[in-house]
Amino acid sequence: MAERDHGGGLDAARTRFGGTPGDWLDLSTGINPVPYPVGDTAPEAWMRLPDRGAFDRLEQAARKFWNVPEGAAVLAAPGASAIIARVPLLGVPGVVDIPAPTYNEHAAAFAASGWQAGTDGQARVVVHPNNPDGRLWETGLDAPLMVIDESFCDVTPEATHIARATTPGTLILKSFGKFWGLAGLRLGFAIGDPALIDRLRDALGPWQVSGPALEIGTRALEDLAWAEATRARLAADTARMDAMITAKGAKLVGGTTLFRLYEVDDAEGWFNRLGAAHVLTRIFPYSKVWIRLGLPGPDGWEQLERAL
Numbered sequence: 001m002a003e004r005d006h007g008g009g010l011d012a013a014r015t016r017f018g019g020t021p022g023d024w025l026d027l028s029t030g031i032n033p034v035p036y037p038v039g040d041t042a043p044e045a046w047m048r049l050p051d052r053g054a055f056d057r058l059e060q061a062a063r064k065f066w067n068v069p070e071g072a073a074v075l076a077a078p079g080a081s082a083i084i085a086r087v088p089l090l091g092v093p094g095v096v097d098i099p100a101p102t103y104n105e106h107a108a109a110f111a112a113s114g115w116q117a118g119t120d121g122q123a124r125v126v127v128h129p130n131n132p133d134g135r136l137w138e139t140g141l142d143a144p145l146m147v148i149d150e151s152f153c154d155v156t157p158e159a160t161h162i163a164r165a166t167t168p169g170t171l172i173l174k175s176f177g178k179f180w181g182l183a184g185l186r187l188g189f190a191i192g193d194p195a196l197i198d199r200l201r202d203a204l205g206p207w208q209v210s211g212p213a214l215e216i217g218t219r220a221l222e223d224l225a226w227a228e229a230t231r232a233r234l235a236a237d238t239a240r241m242d243a244m245i246t247a248k249g250a251k252l253v254g255g256t257t258l259f260r261l262y263e264v265d266d267a268e269g270w271f272n273r274l275g276a277a278h279v280l281t282r283i284f285p286y287s288k289v290w291i292r293l294g295l296p297g298p299d300g301w302e303q304l305e306r307a308l
Contacts (some may be wrong), residue, residue: 010280017275025300025307028282030131030152030259032230033297035181036220045211054214061221062189066174072165073197076209076217080151080175080188081105086203087171088113088123090196091145095121101286103131103149128153128161132261132284132292134254137161144169145196151175151188154227155234155257165192178258179230180220187213234258237295241304245293248308259294267291277307 010026059074068074077083084105088096093114098107106125107117115123124143129136129152136159141148148161150172165172171192177183187209190200201208209217220226234257241260242252250262250270264270267283270291274281282292296304 013275013280017278019278023278024280025278025296025303026280027294027296027304028280030178030256030294031183032179032181032234032258033295033300034230034233036223036226038182038216039219041212041215045215048211049207050209050211050214054211055209058209058214058218061218065221066160066162066191068191069163069166072191073194075190075197075201077188077190077204078208079177079186080173082204083173083188083190083200085109086200087147088115089203090199091123094123096123096125097121097143098125101132101284102127106147106149123147125149127151129156129159129256132255132259132290134256134261146170147173149173151178152256152258154179155231162191168193169196171196176217182216185213185216187217231257234295241293241295244305244308253290255292259292261290261292263289264291265289274307279304279307
C-alpha cells in the first residue's frame with residue numbers, strides 16, 4: 001500500500017536535515033504538546049483482559065463529557081483511524097462525497113472499499129473543524145450514511161454536532177489523541193446510530209481497547225477542570241504563535257487552537273528553512289502557499305523564534 005501524506009515523519013526529516021531526535025521541534029501534527037498527565041495505572045490493567053465494567057465506565061464518562069443524547073450509542077475503539085477504516089463497510093459501495101481538501105484517510109478508506117468519489121451520493125464525510133483550514137460545517141449533514149469527524153472539536157465544544165447523533169445513518173467520530181495529546185494511547189470513539197454502532201462493534205471484535213487505555217481515558221474524560229484550563233492555554237498559545245508567524249509576512253488562513261494554517265509566498269521554502277533549523281512543519285501536495293504548524297510545548301517557543 002502506498003504511504004499517504006500525513007504529519008510526523010521525523011525520521012525522514014532527520015535523514016534530510018540531520019540532527020538527533022532531541023534537536024527537533026515537531027510542529028507537523030495537531031497534537032496537544034502538553035498532554036494529559038496519565039499518572040499511575042493499576043497493574044491489573046496490564047495483566048488482565050478488560051472487563052465489561054471498565055468499558056461501561058469509559059462509555060459513561062464519554063456520554064457525560066460529550067453530552068451524548070439518549071438514544072445514541074457509544075463505541076470506544078483503538079484510535080479513530082480504526083473506525084475510519086471500517087466505516088465504508090457499513091454501506092453498499094456507491095458514491096461518497098468528501099469535500100476537499102481535508103484529512104485524507106477518509107477518502108483512502110472509501111476508495112479501498114470500492115466507493116467512488118462524487119457529490120450527492122449515498123455517503124458523505126465532513127471533518128468538523130476541518131483539517132487543515134478549520135472550517136466548521138453547518139449544512140449538508142443529511143446523507144444516508146453521514147460521518148462527522150470531530151477529532152479536533154474538543155477545543156470548541158460549543159460547535160459540536162453531537163445532537164445529531166440520534167439521526168439514523170449518522171456517526172460522529174472523536175479522537176483522544178488530539179485534545180488530550182495522547183496519540184500513542186490509541187483511543188477513539190464512534191457515537192451515533194445504534195444499528196451502525198453495533199456493526200462497528202462486531203467488526204472490531206472483543207477487547208478492542210486495552211486495559212490501560214480504558215483506565216486513562218476514563219480518568220481524563222472525568223477531569224473537567226483540566227479540559228477547561230487546557231482550552232484557555234491553547235487559546236493563549238495560538239494567539240502568541242499567530243503574532244510570531246504573521247510578523248514574518250505570513251497570512252492566517254484558519255485552523256483551530258491545536259494547529260494553524262498560514263499562506264506564505266513559498267511553502268516549500270519555508271518548510272526547508274525551518275527544517276534546516278530542526279523545526280518540522282507541514283506542507284501539502286495540493287498547495288504551493290499553505291503551511292501548517294502545530295503548537296510548541298513550553299520548552300519549544302525559543303527554538304521556533306530562533307528558526308523564524
